[in-house]
Amino acid sequence: MFAIYNFAVQLSALFLELIALFHPKIKLFVEGRKGVQSYLQKNIAKGDQIIWIHTASLGEFEQGLPIIEQLKKDYPAYRILVTFFSPSGYEVKKNTAAADMVTYLPMDTPKKAKKFLDIVDPKLVIFVKYEIWPNYLKTLGQRKTPTILISALFKDNQIYFKSFGGFMRKALGNFTHIFVQDSKSIALLNGIGIKNTDISGDTRFDRVIEILQRDNTLKFMEEFKSNTQTLVAGSTWPEDEAILVPYINSGESHLKFVLAPHNIKLEHINKLRASINKKTVLFSEIENIGNKDLTDYDVLIVDTIGLLTKIYSYADISYVGGGFATGLHNTLEPAVHGIPVIIGPNFKGFKEAEDLVIKGGILIVKSKMEFNTLMNELLGDLEYLSKTGNINGTYVSENKGASVQIMTYIRTLL
Secondary structure, three states, rough: HHEEEEEHHHHHHHHHHOOOOOOOHHHHHHHHOOHHHHHHHHHHHOOOEEEEEEOOOHHHHHHHHHHHHHHHHOOOOOOEEEEEOOOHHHHHHHHOOOEEEEEEHHHHHHHHHHHHHHHOOHHHHHEEEOOOOOHHHHHHHOOOEEEEEEEEEOOOOHHHHOOOOHHHHHHHOOOEEEEEEHHHHHHHHHHOOOOOOEEEEOEEEHHHHHHHOOOOOOHHHHHHOOOOOEEEEEEEEEHHHHHHHHHHHOOOOOEEEEEEEOOOHHHHHHHHOOOOOOOEHHHHHHHHHHOOOOOOOOOOEEEOOHHHHHHHOOOEEEEOOOOOOOOOOOOOHOOOOOOOEEEEOOOOOOOHHHHHHHHHEEEEEOOOHHHHHHHHHHHHOOOHHHHHHHHHHHHHOOOOOOHHHHHHHHHHOO
């Protein structure tokens, strides 16, 4: 199976080269990897001590950030290298101050894994959540490099637990230690003979707790909200907006609305704005609205990135997108503020969402009618609104601490 895997990776690389001719995101994926070797050789000097953290994309980077920041604080003599698999993570975080170097991870072939590790020669390697690359892990195991997996979550339908998944089980065996989110993951790993495990929980809870503790003040939001109840809808897709916009246009409430679409391309922003019949302003227009007061507007469309985590602090109710589309976005960022979170029906596989749906802090809607009914219930019963939000805030607080446990272990390795 390992030989088949290696052939498939090589074939995928060729296939992606072809697709890149027609697909801008895949072009970033392919072209970005071509400069990795020269980037590393330019930025790594002889004698540098490197800690390498690998993340799939933006969500996993945020998941690993509490550990990255603590490593920089505790081990200033080491240099931090962060690699991404996806362009959506790399393009947003390629200039982050959290790391000394940021680049793509070359494809997982024996030759490329060896070349990458020969250049980097990491003293510690941290993979986040789902990133299991057999050739990199095999080479790290051969080099006896301390390698840990954090915030991992395992399900019984994954390849590691199938009869044909032997080569992936061997890959897991190269980790020095695995920190998982729940007891089910421990049981599954124990069942395939992997015992070097601990339940630490999810480092994302520590990340959002840190967000809560920082200064989230935004002058434009203070002015726009103006002590009015506000719904913040984050990372929305067209399917989510089809639920939200009819409610906004109905005028059934005196709410203010903030929409932060996942797609901020001009064409989509203009289309979204045209569908709203209330007074709407774009974030990019705020500096040029002249004598108009932001309090005069009912809807703010955020056509930029990097502000949503702070904007959630102004919400009385939140909506998180993706539950009608490709996959649910981060529900912990609004939940930490102790407010109700509304999502679409597709949330399976997102542990925190599954937990909070059961507890009653995250509320599901499947249609425009259900969304309208739920909003009326929340706004008509402030005790219900407060109770629902408190469930979320308490859940986040009770699940913090993964970073402390992981860092305690790391200190035995460095």
